């Protein structure tokens with residue numbers, strides 16, 4: 001590393017040897033081979049970190065946050081989200097996981113492992129003096145070819161996968177098999193499919209799922225078997241007043257984004273009351289105002305109030321007297337979902353409330369969930385709003401179950417939106433690897449070398465799956481290569497049986513969308529990292545005791 005100071009030799013105006021300071025003092029730069037080596041090492045380390053978590057026999061990681069919270073997971077995105085990463089190239093690997101997670105929701109570990117393998121293979125070429133640009137070009141065209149090969153070999157699940165849930169179910173189950181909840185994967189997969197089919201919308205012959213239509217709530221206690229699909233929404237809040245009804249059929253719902261309270265003035269005002277009558281009057285006035293608010297609600301014809309803000313005790317009393325069920329401090333995100341689900345308009349000024357603003361649901365009911373009481377809103381006007389209430393023995397189990405439900409929902413969404421699937425277990429990667437190797441043989445020159453390396457890199461996926469299943473990677477590679485032929489994706493790793501097998505017979509299927517995204521994201525990240533030949537790092541701001549540490553040096557994901 002050297003300080004970025006250069007002599008003024010590029011301009012005639014600089015006659016003396018006065019050094020020009022281009023970058024701020026303290027800036028460091030790393031160039032050429034050194035920069036490349038650092039980046040490659042960092043990226044490979046990240047891939048190494050998540051590698052052992054790939055597949056149903058992947059090991060879990062126990063992550064401990066600075067305040068001592070423990071997360072146990074084998075989800076690549078979650079692992080990378082929890083660990084703090086400093087190195088810029090390593091952060092780019094984290095970005096891969098993030099982008100795959102956002103786009104298709106599954107395949108995050110695979111993407112990081114593939115990116116790491118691509119970089120690892122590129123290193124071999126770089127040491128043979130192949131220029132990174134040549135490698136990047138080779139990788140890019142190999143990735144395109146890989147996707148073409150996959151599209152040709154993928155299974156078309158038909159235009160209306162929702163009417164034949166079999167494929168969706170297989171895909172959901174596969175995505176869950178690799179998580180803690182694998183024992184309950186049958187039941188959980190069915191739930192995920194039912195949720196997506198209920199929530200998806202068919203627009204112009206094309207299914208679309210707005211994932212916001214599915215709310216996943218979790219509560220520790222009971223067992224995973226108690227996990228339920230609710231056709232509606234669940235609020236983890238109780239009915240605000242003991243005297244209110246706990247069950248309302250044919251609900252007319254007000255969604256209120258204003259307090260049912262007398263608002264305190266901004267300035268501190270003082271009222272001097274000299275005689276008790278005045279005091280009485282003052283209280284009566286407050287009472288009258290609250291009553292008129294409740295009257296407004298009554299007149300509009302509502303029997304349920306879901307309020308984002310607080311509800312004053314007196315208002316609660318009047319609401320109870322009118323037989324209205326009310327919940328206070330409902331989360332903003334829930335209010336938005338409720339508006340969509342029930343068709344209610346969010347009211348910000350109670351004076352404006354009319355019957356047109358009300359939403360509808362067949363049933364609003366408070367139910368006991370373990371020691372809590374939650375409010376269920378079912379049979380909503382918009383039947384596409386559904387919730388999955390995840391239960392499980394402990395907080396850690398429900399946390400991991402929630403993540404796998406999320407993955408399964410996303411996998412099913414991928415298939416209904418892009419109705420193609422491929423067998424799993426590394427079979428598609430092994431197939432692509434073989435086909436690309438053949439294709440490379442028809443070429444010449446240096447790009448051929450890069451394309452061959454791509455074929456080697458993508459073969460890492462089945463080999464890592466095999467390794468995690470306790471199989472010998474070398475023997476597996478030989479056996480796998482000998483079995484691949486024909487036009488169909490078949491042979492891969494039967495991870496649970498720890499052998500090479502025809503995966504299509506095991507009903508392990510994955511969305512083609514995930515495989516495409518994994519290849520694209522990994523190739524992109526590897527290319528980006530390989531193209532870098534200079535790292536210029538600004539000096540970190542000096543830390544004085546009054547200045548908090550800049551958050552940009554923390555982990556890669558959005559901090560929550």
Ligand SMILES: Nc1ncnc2c1ncn2[C@@H]1O[C@H](COP(=O)(O)OP(=O)(O)O)[C@@H](O)[C@H]1O
Nearest residue numbers: 054055106107108109110177178424425426495
């Ligand atoms: N029962 C199984 N047998 C073989 N491979 C499986 C099985 N279940 C999942 N897989 C494979 O495991 C890989 C996904 O592992 P996973 O840990 O979920 O990582 P990712 O984050 O990439 O989705 C895929 O290649 C998938 O085909």
Ligand SMILES: [Mg+2]
Nearest residue numbers: 106107175178
């Ligand atoms: Mg997965």
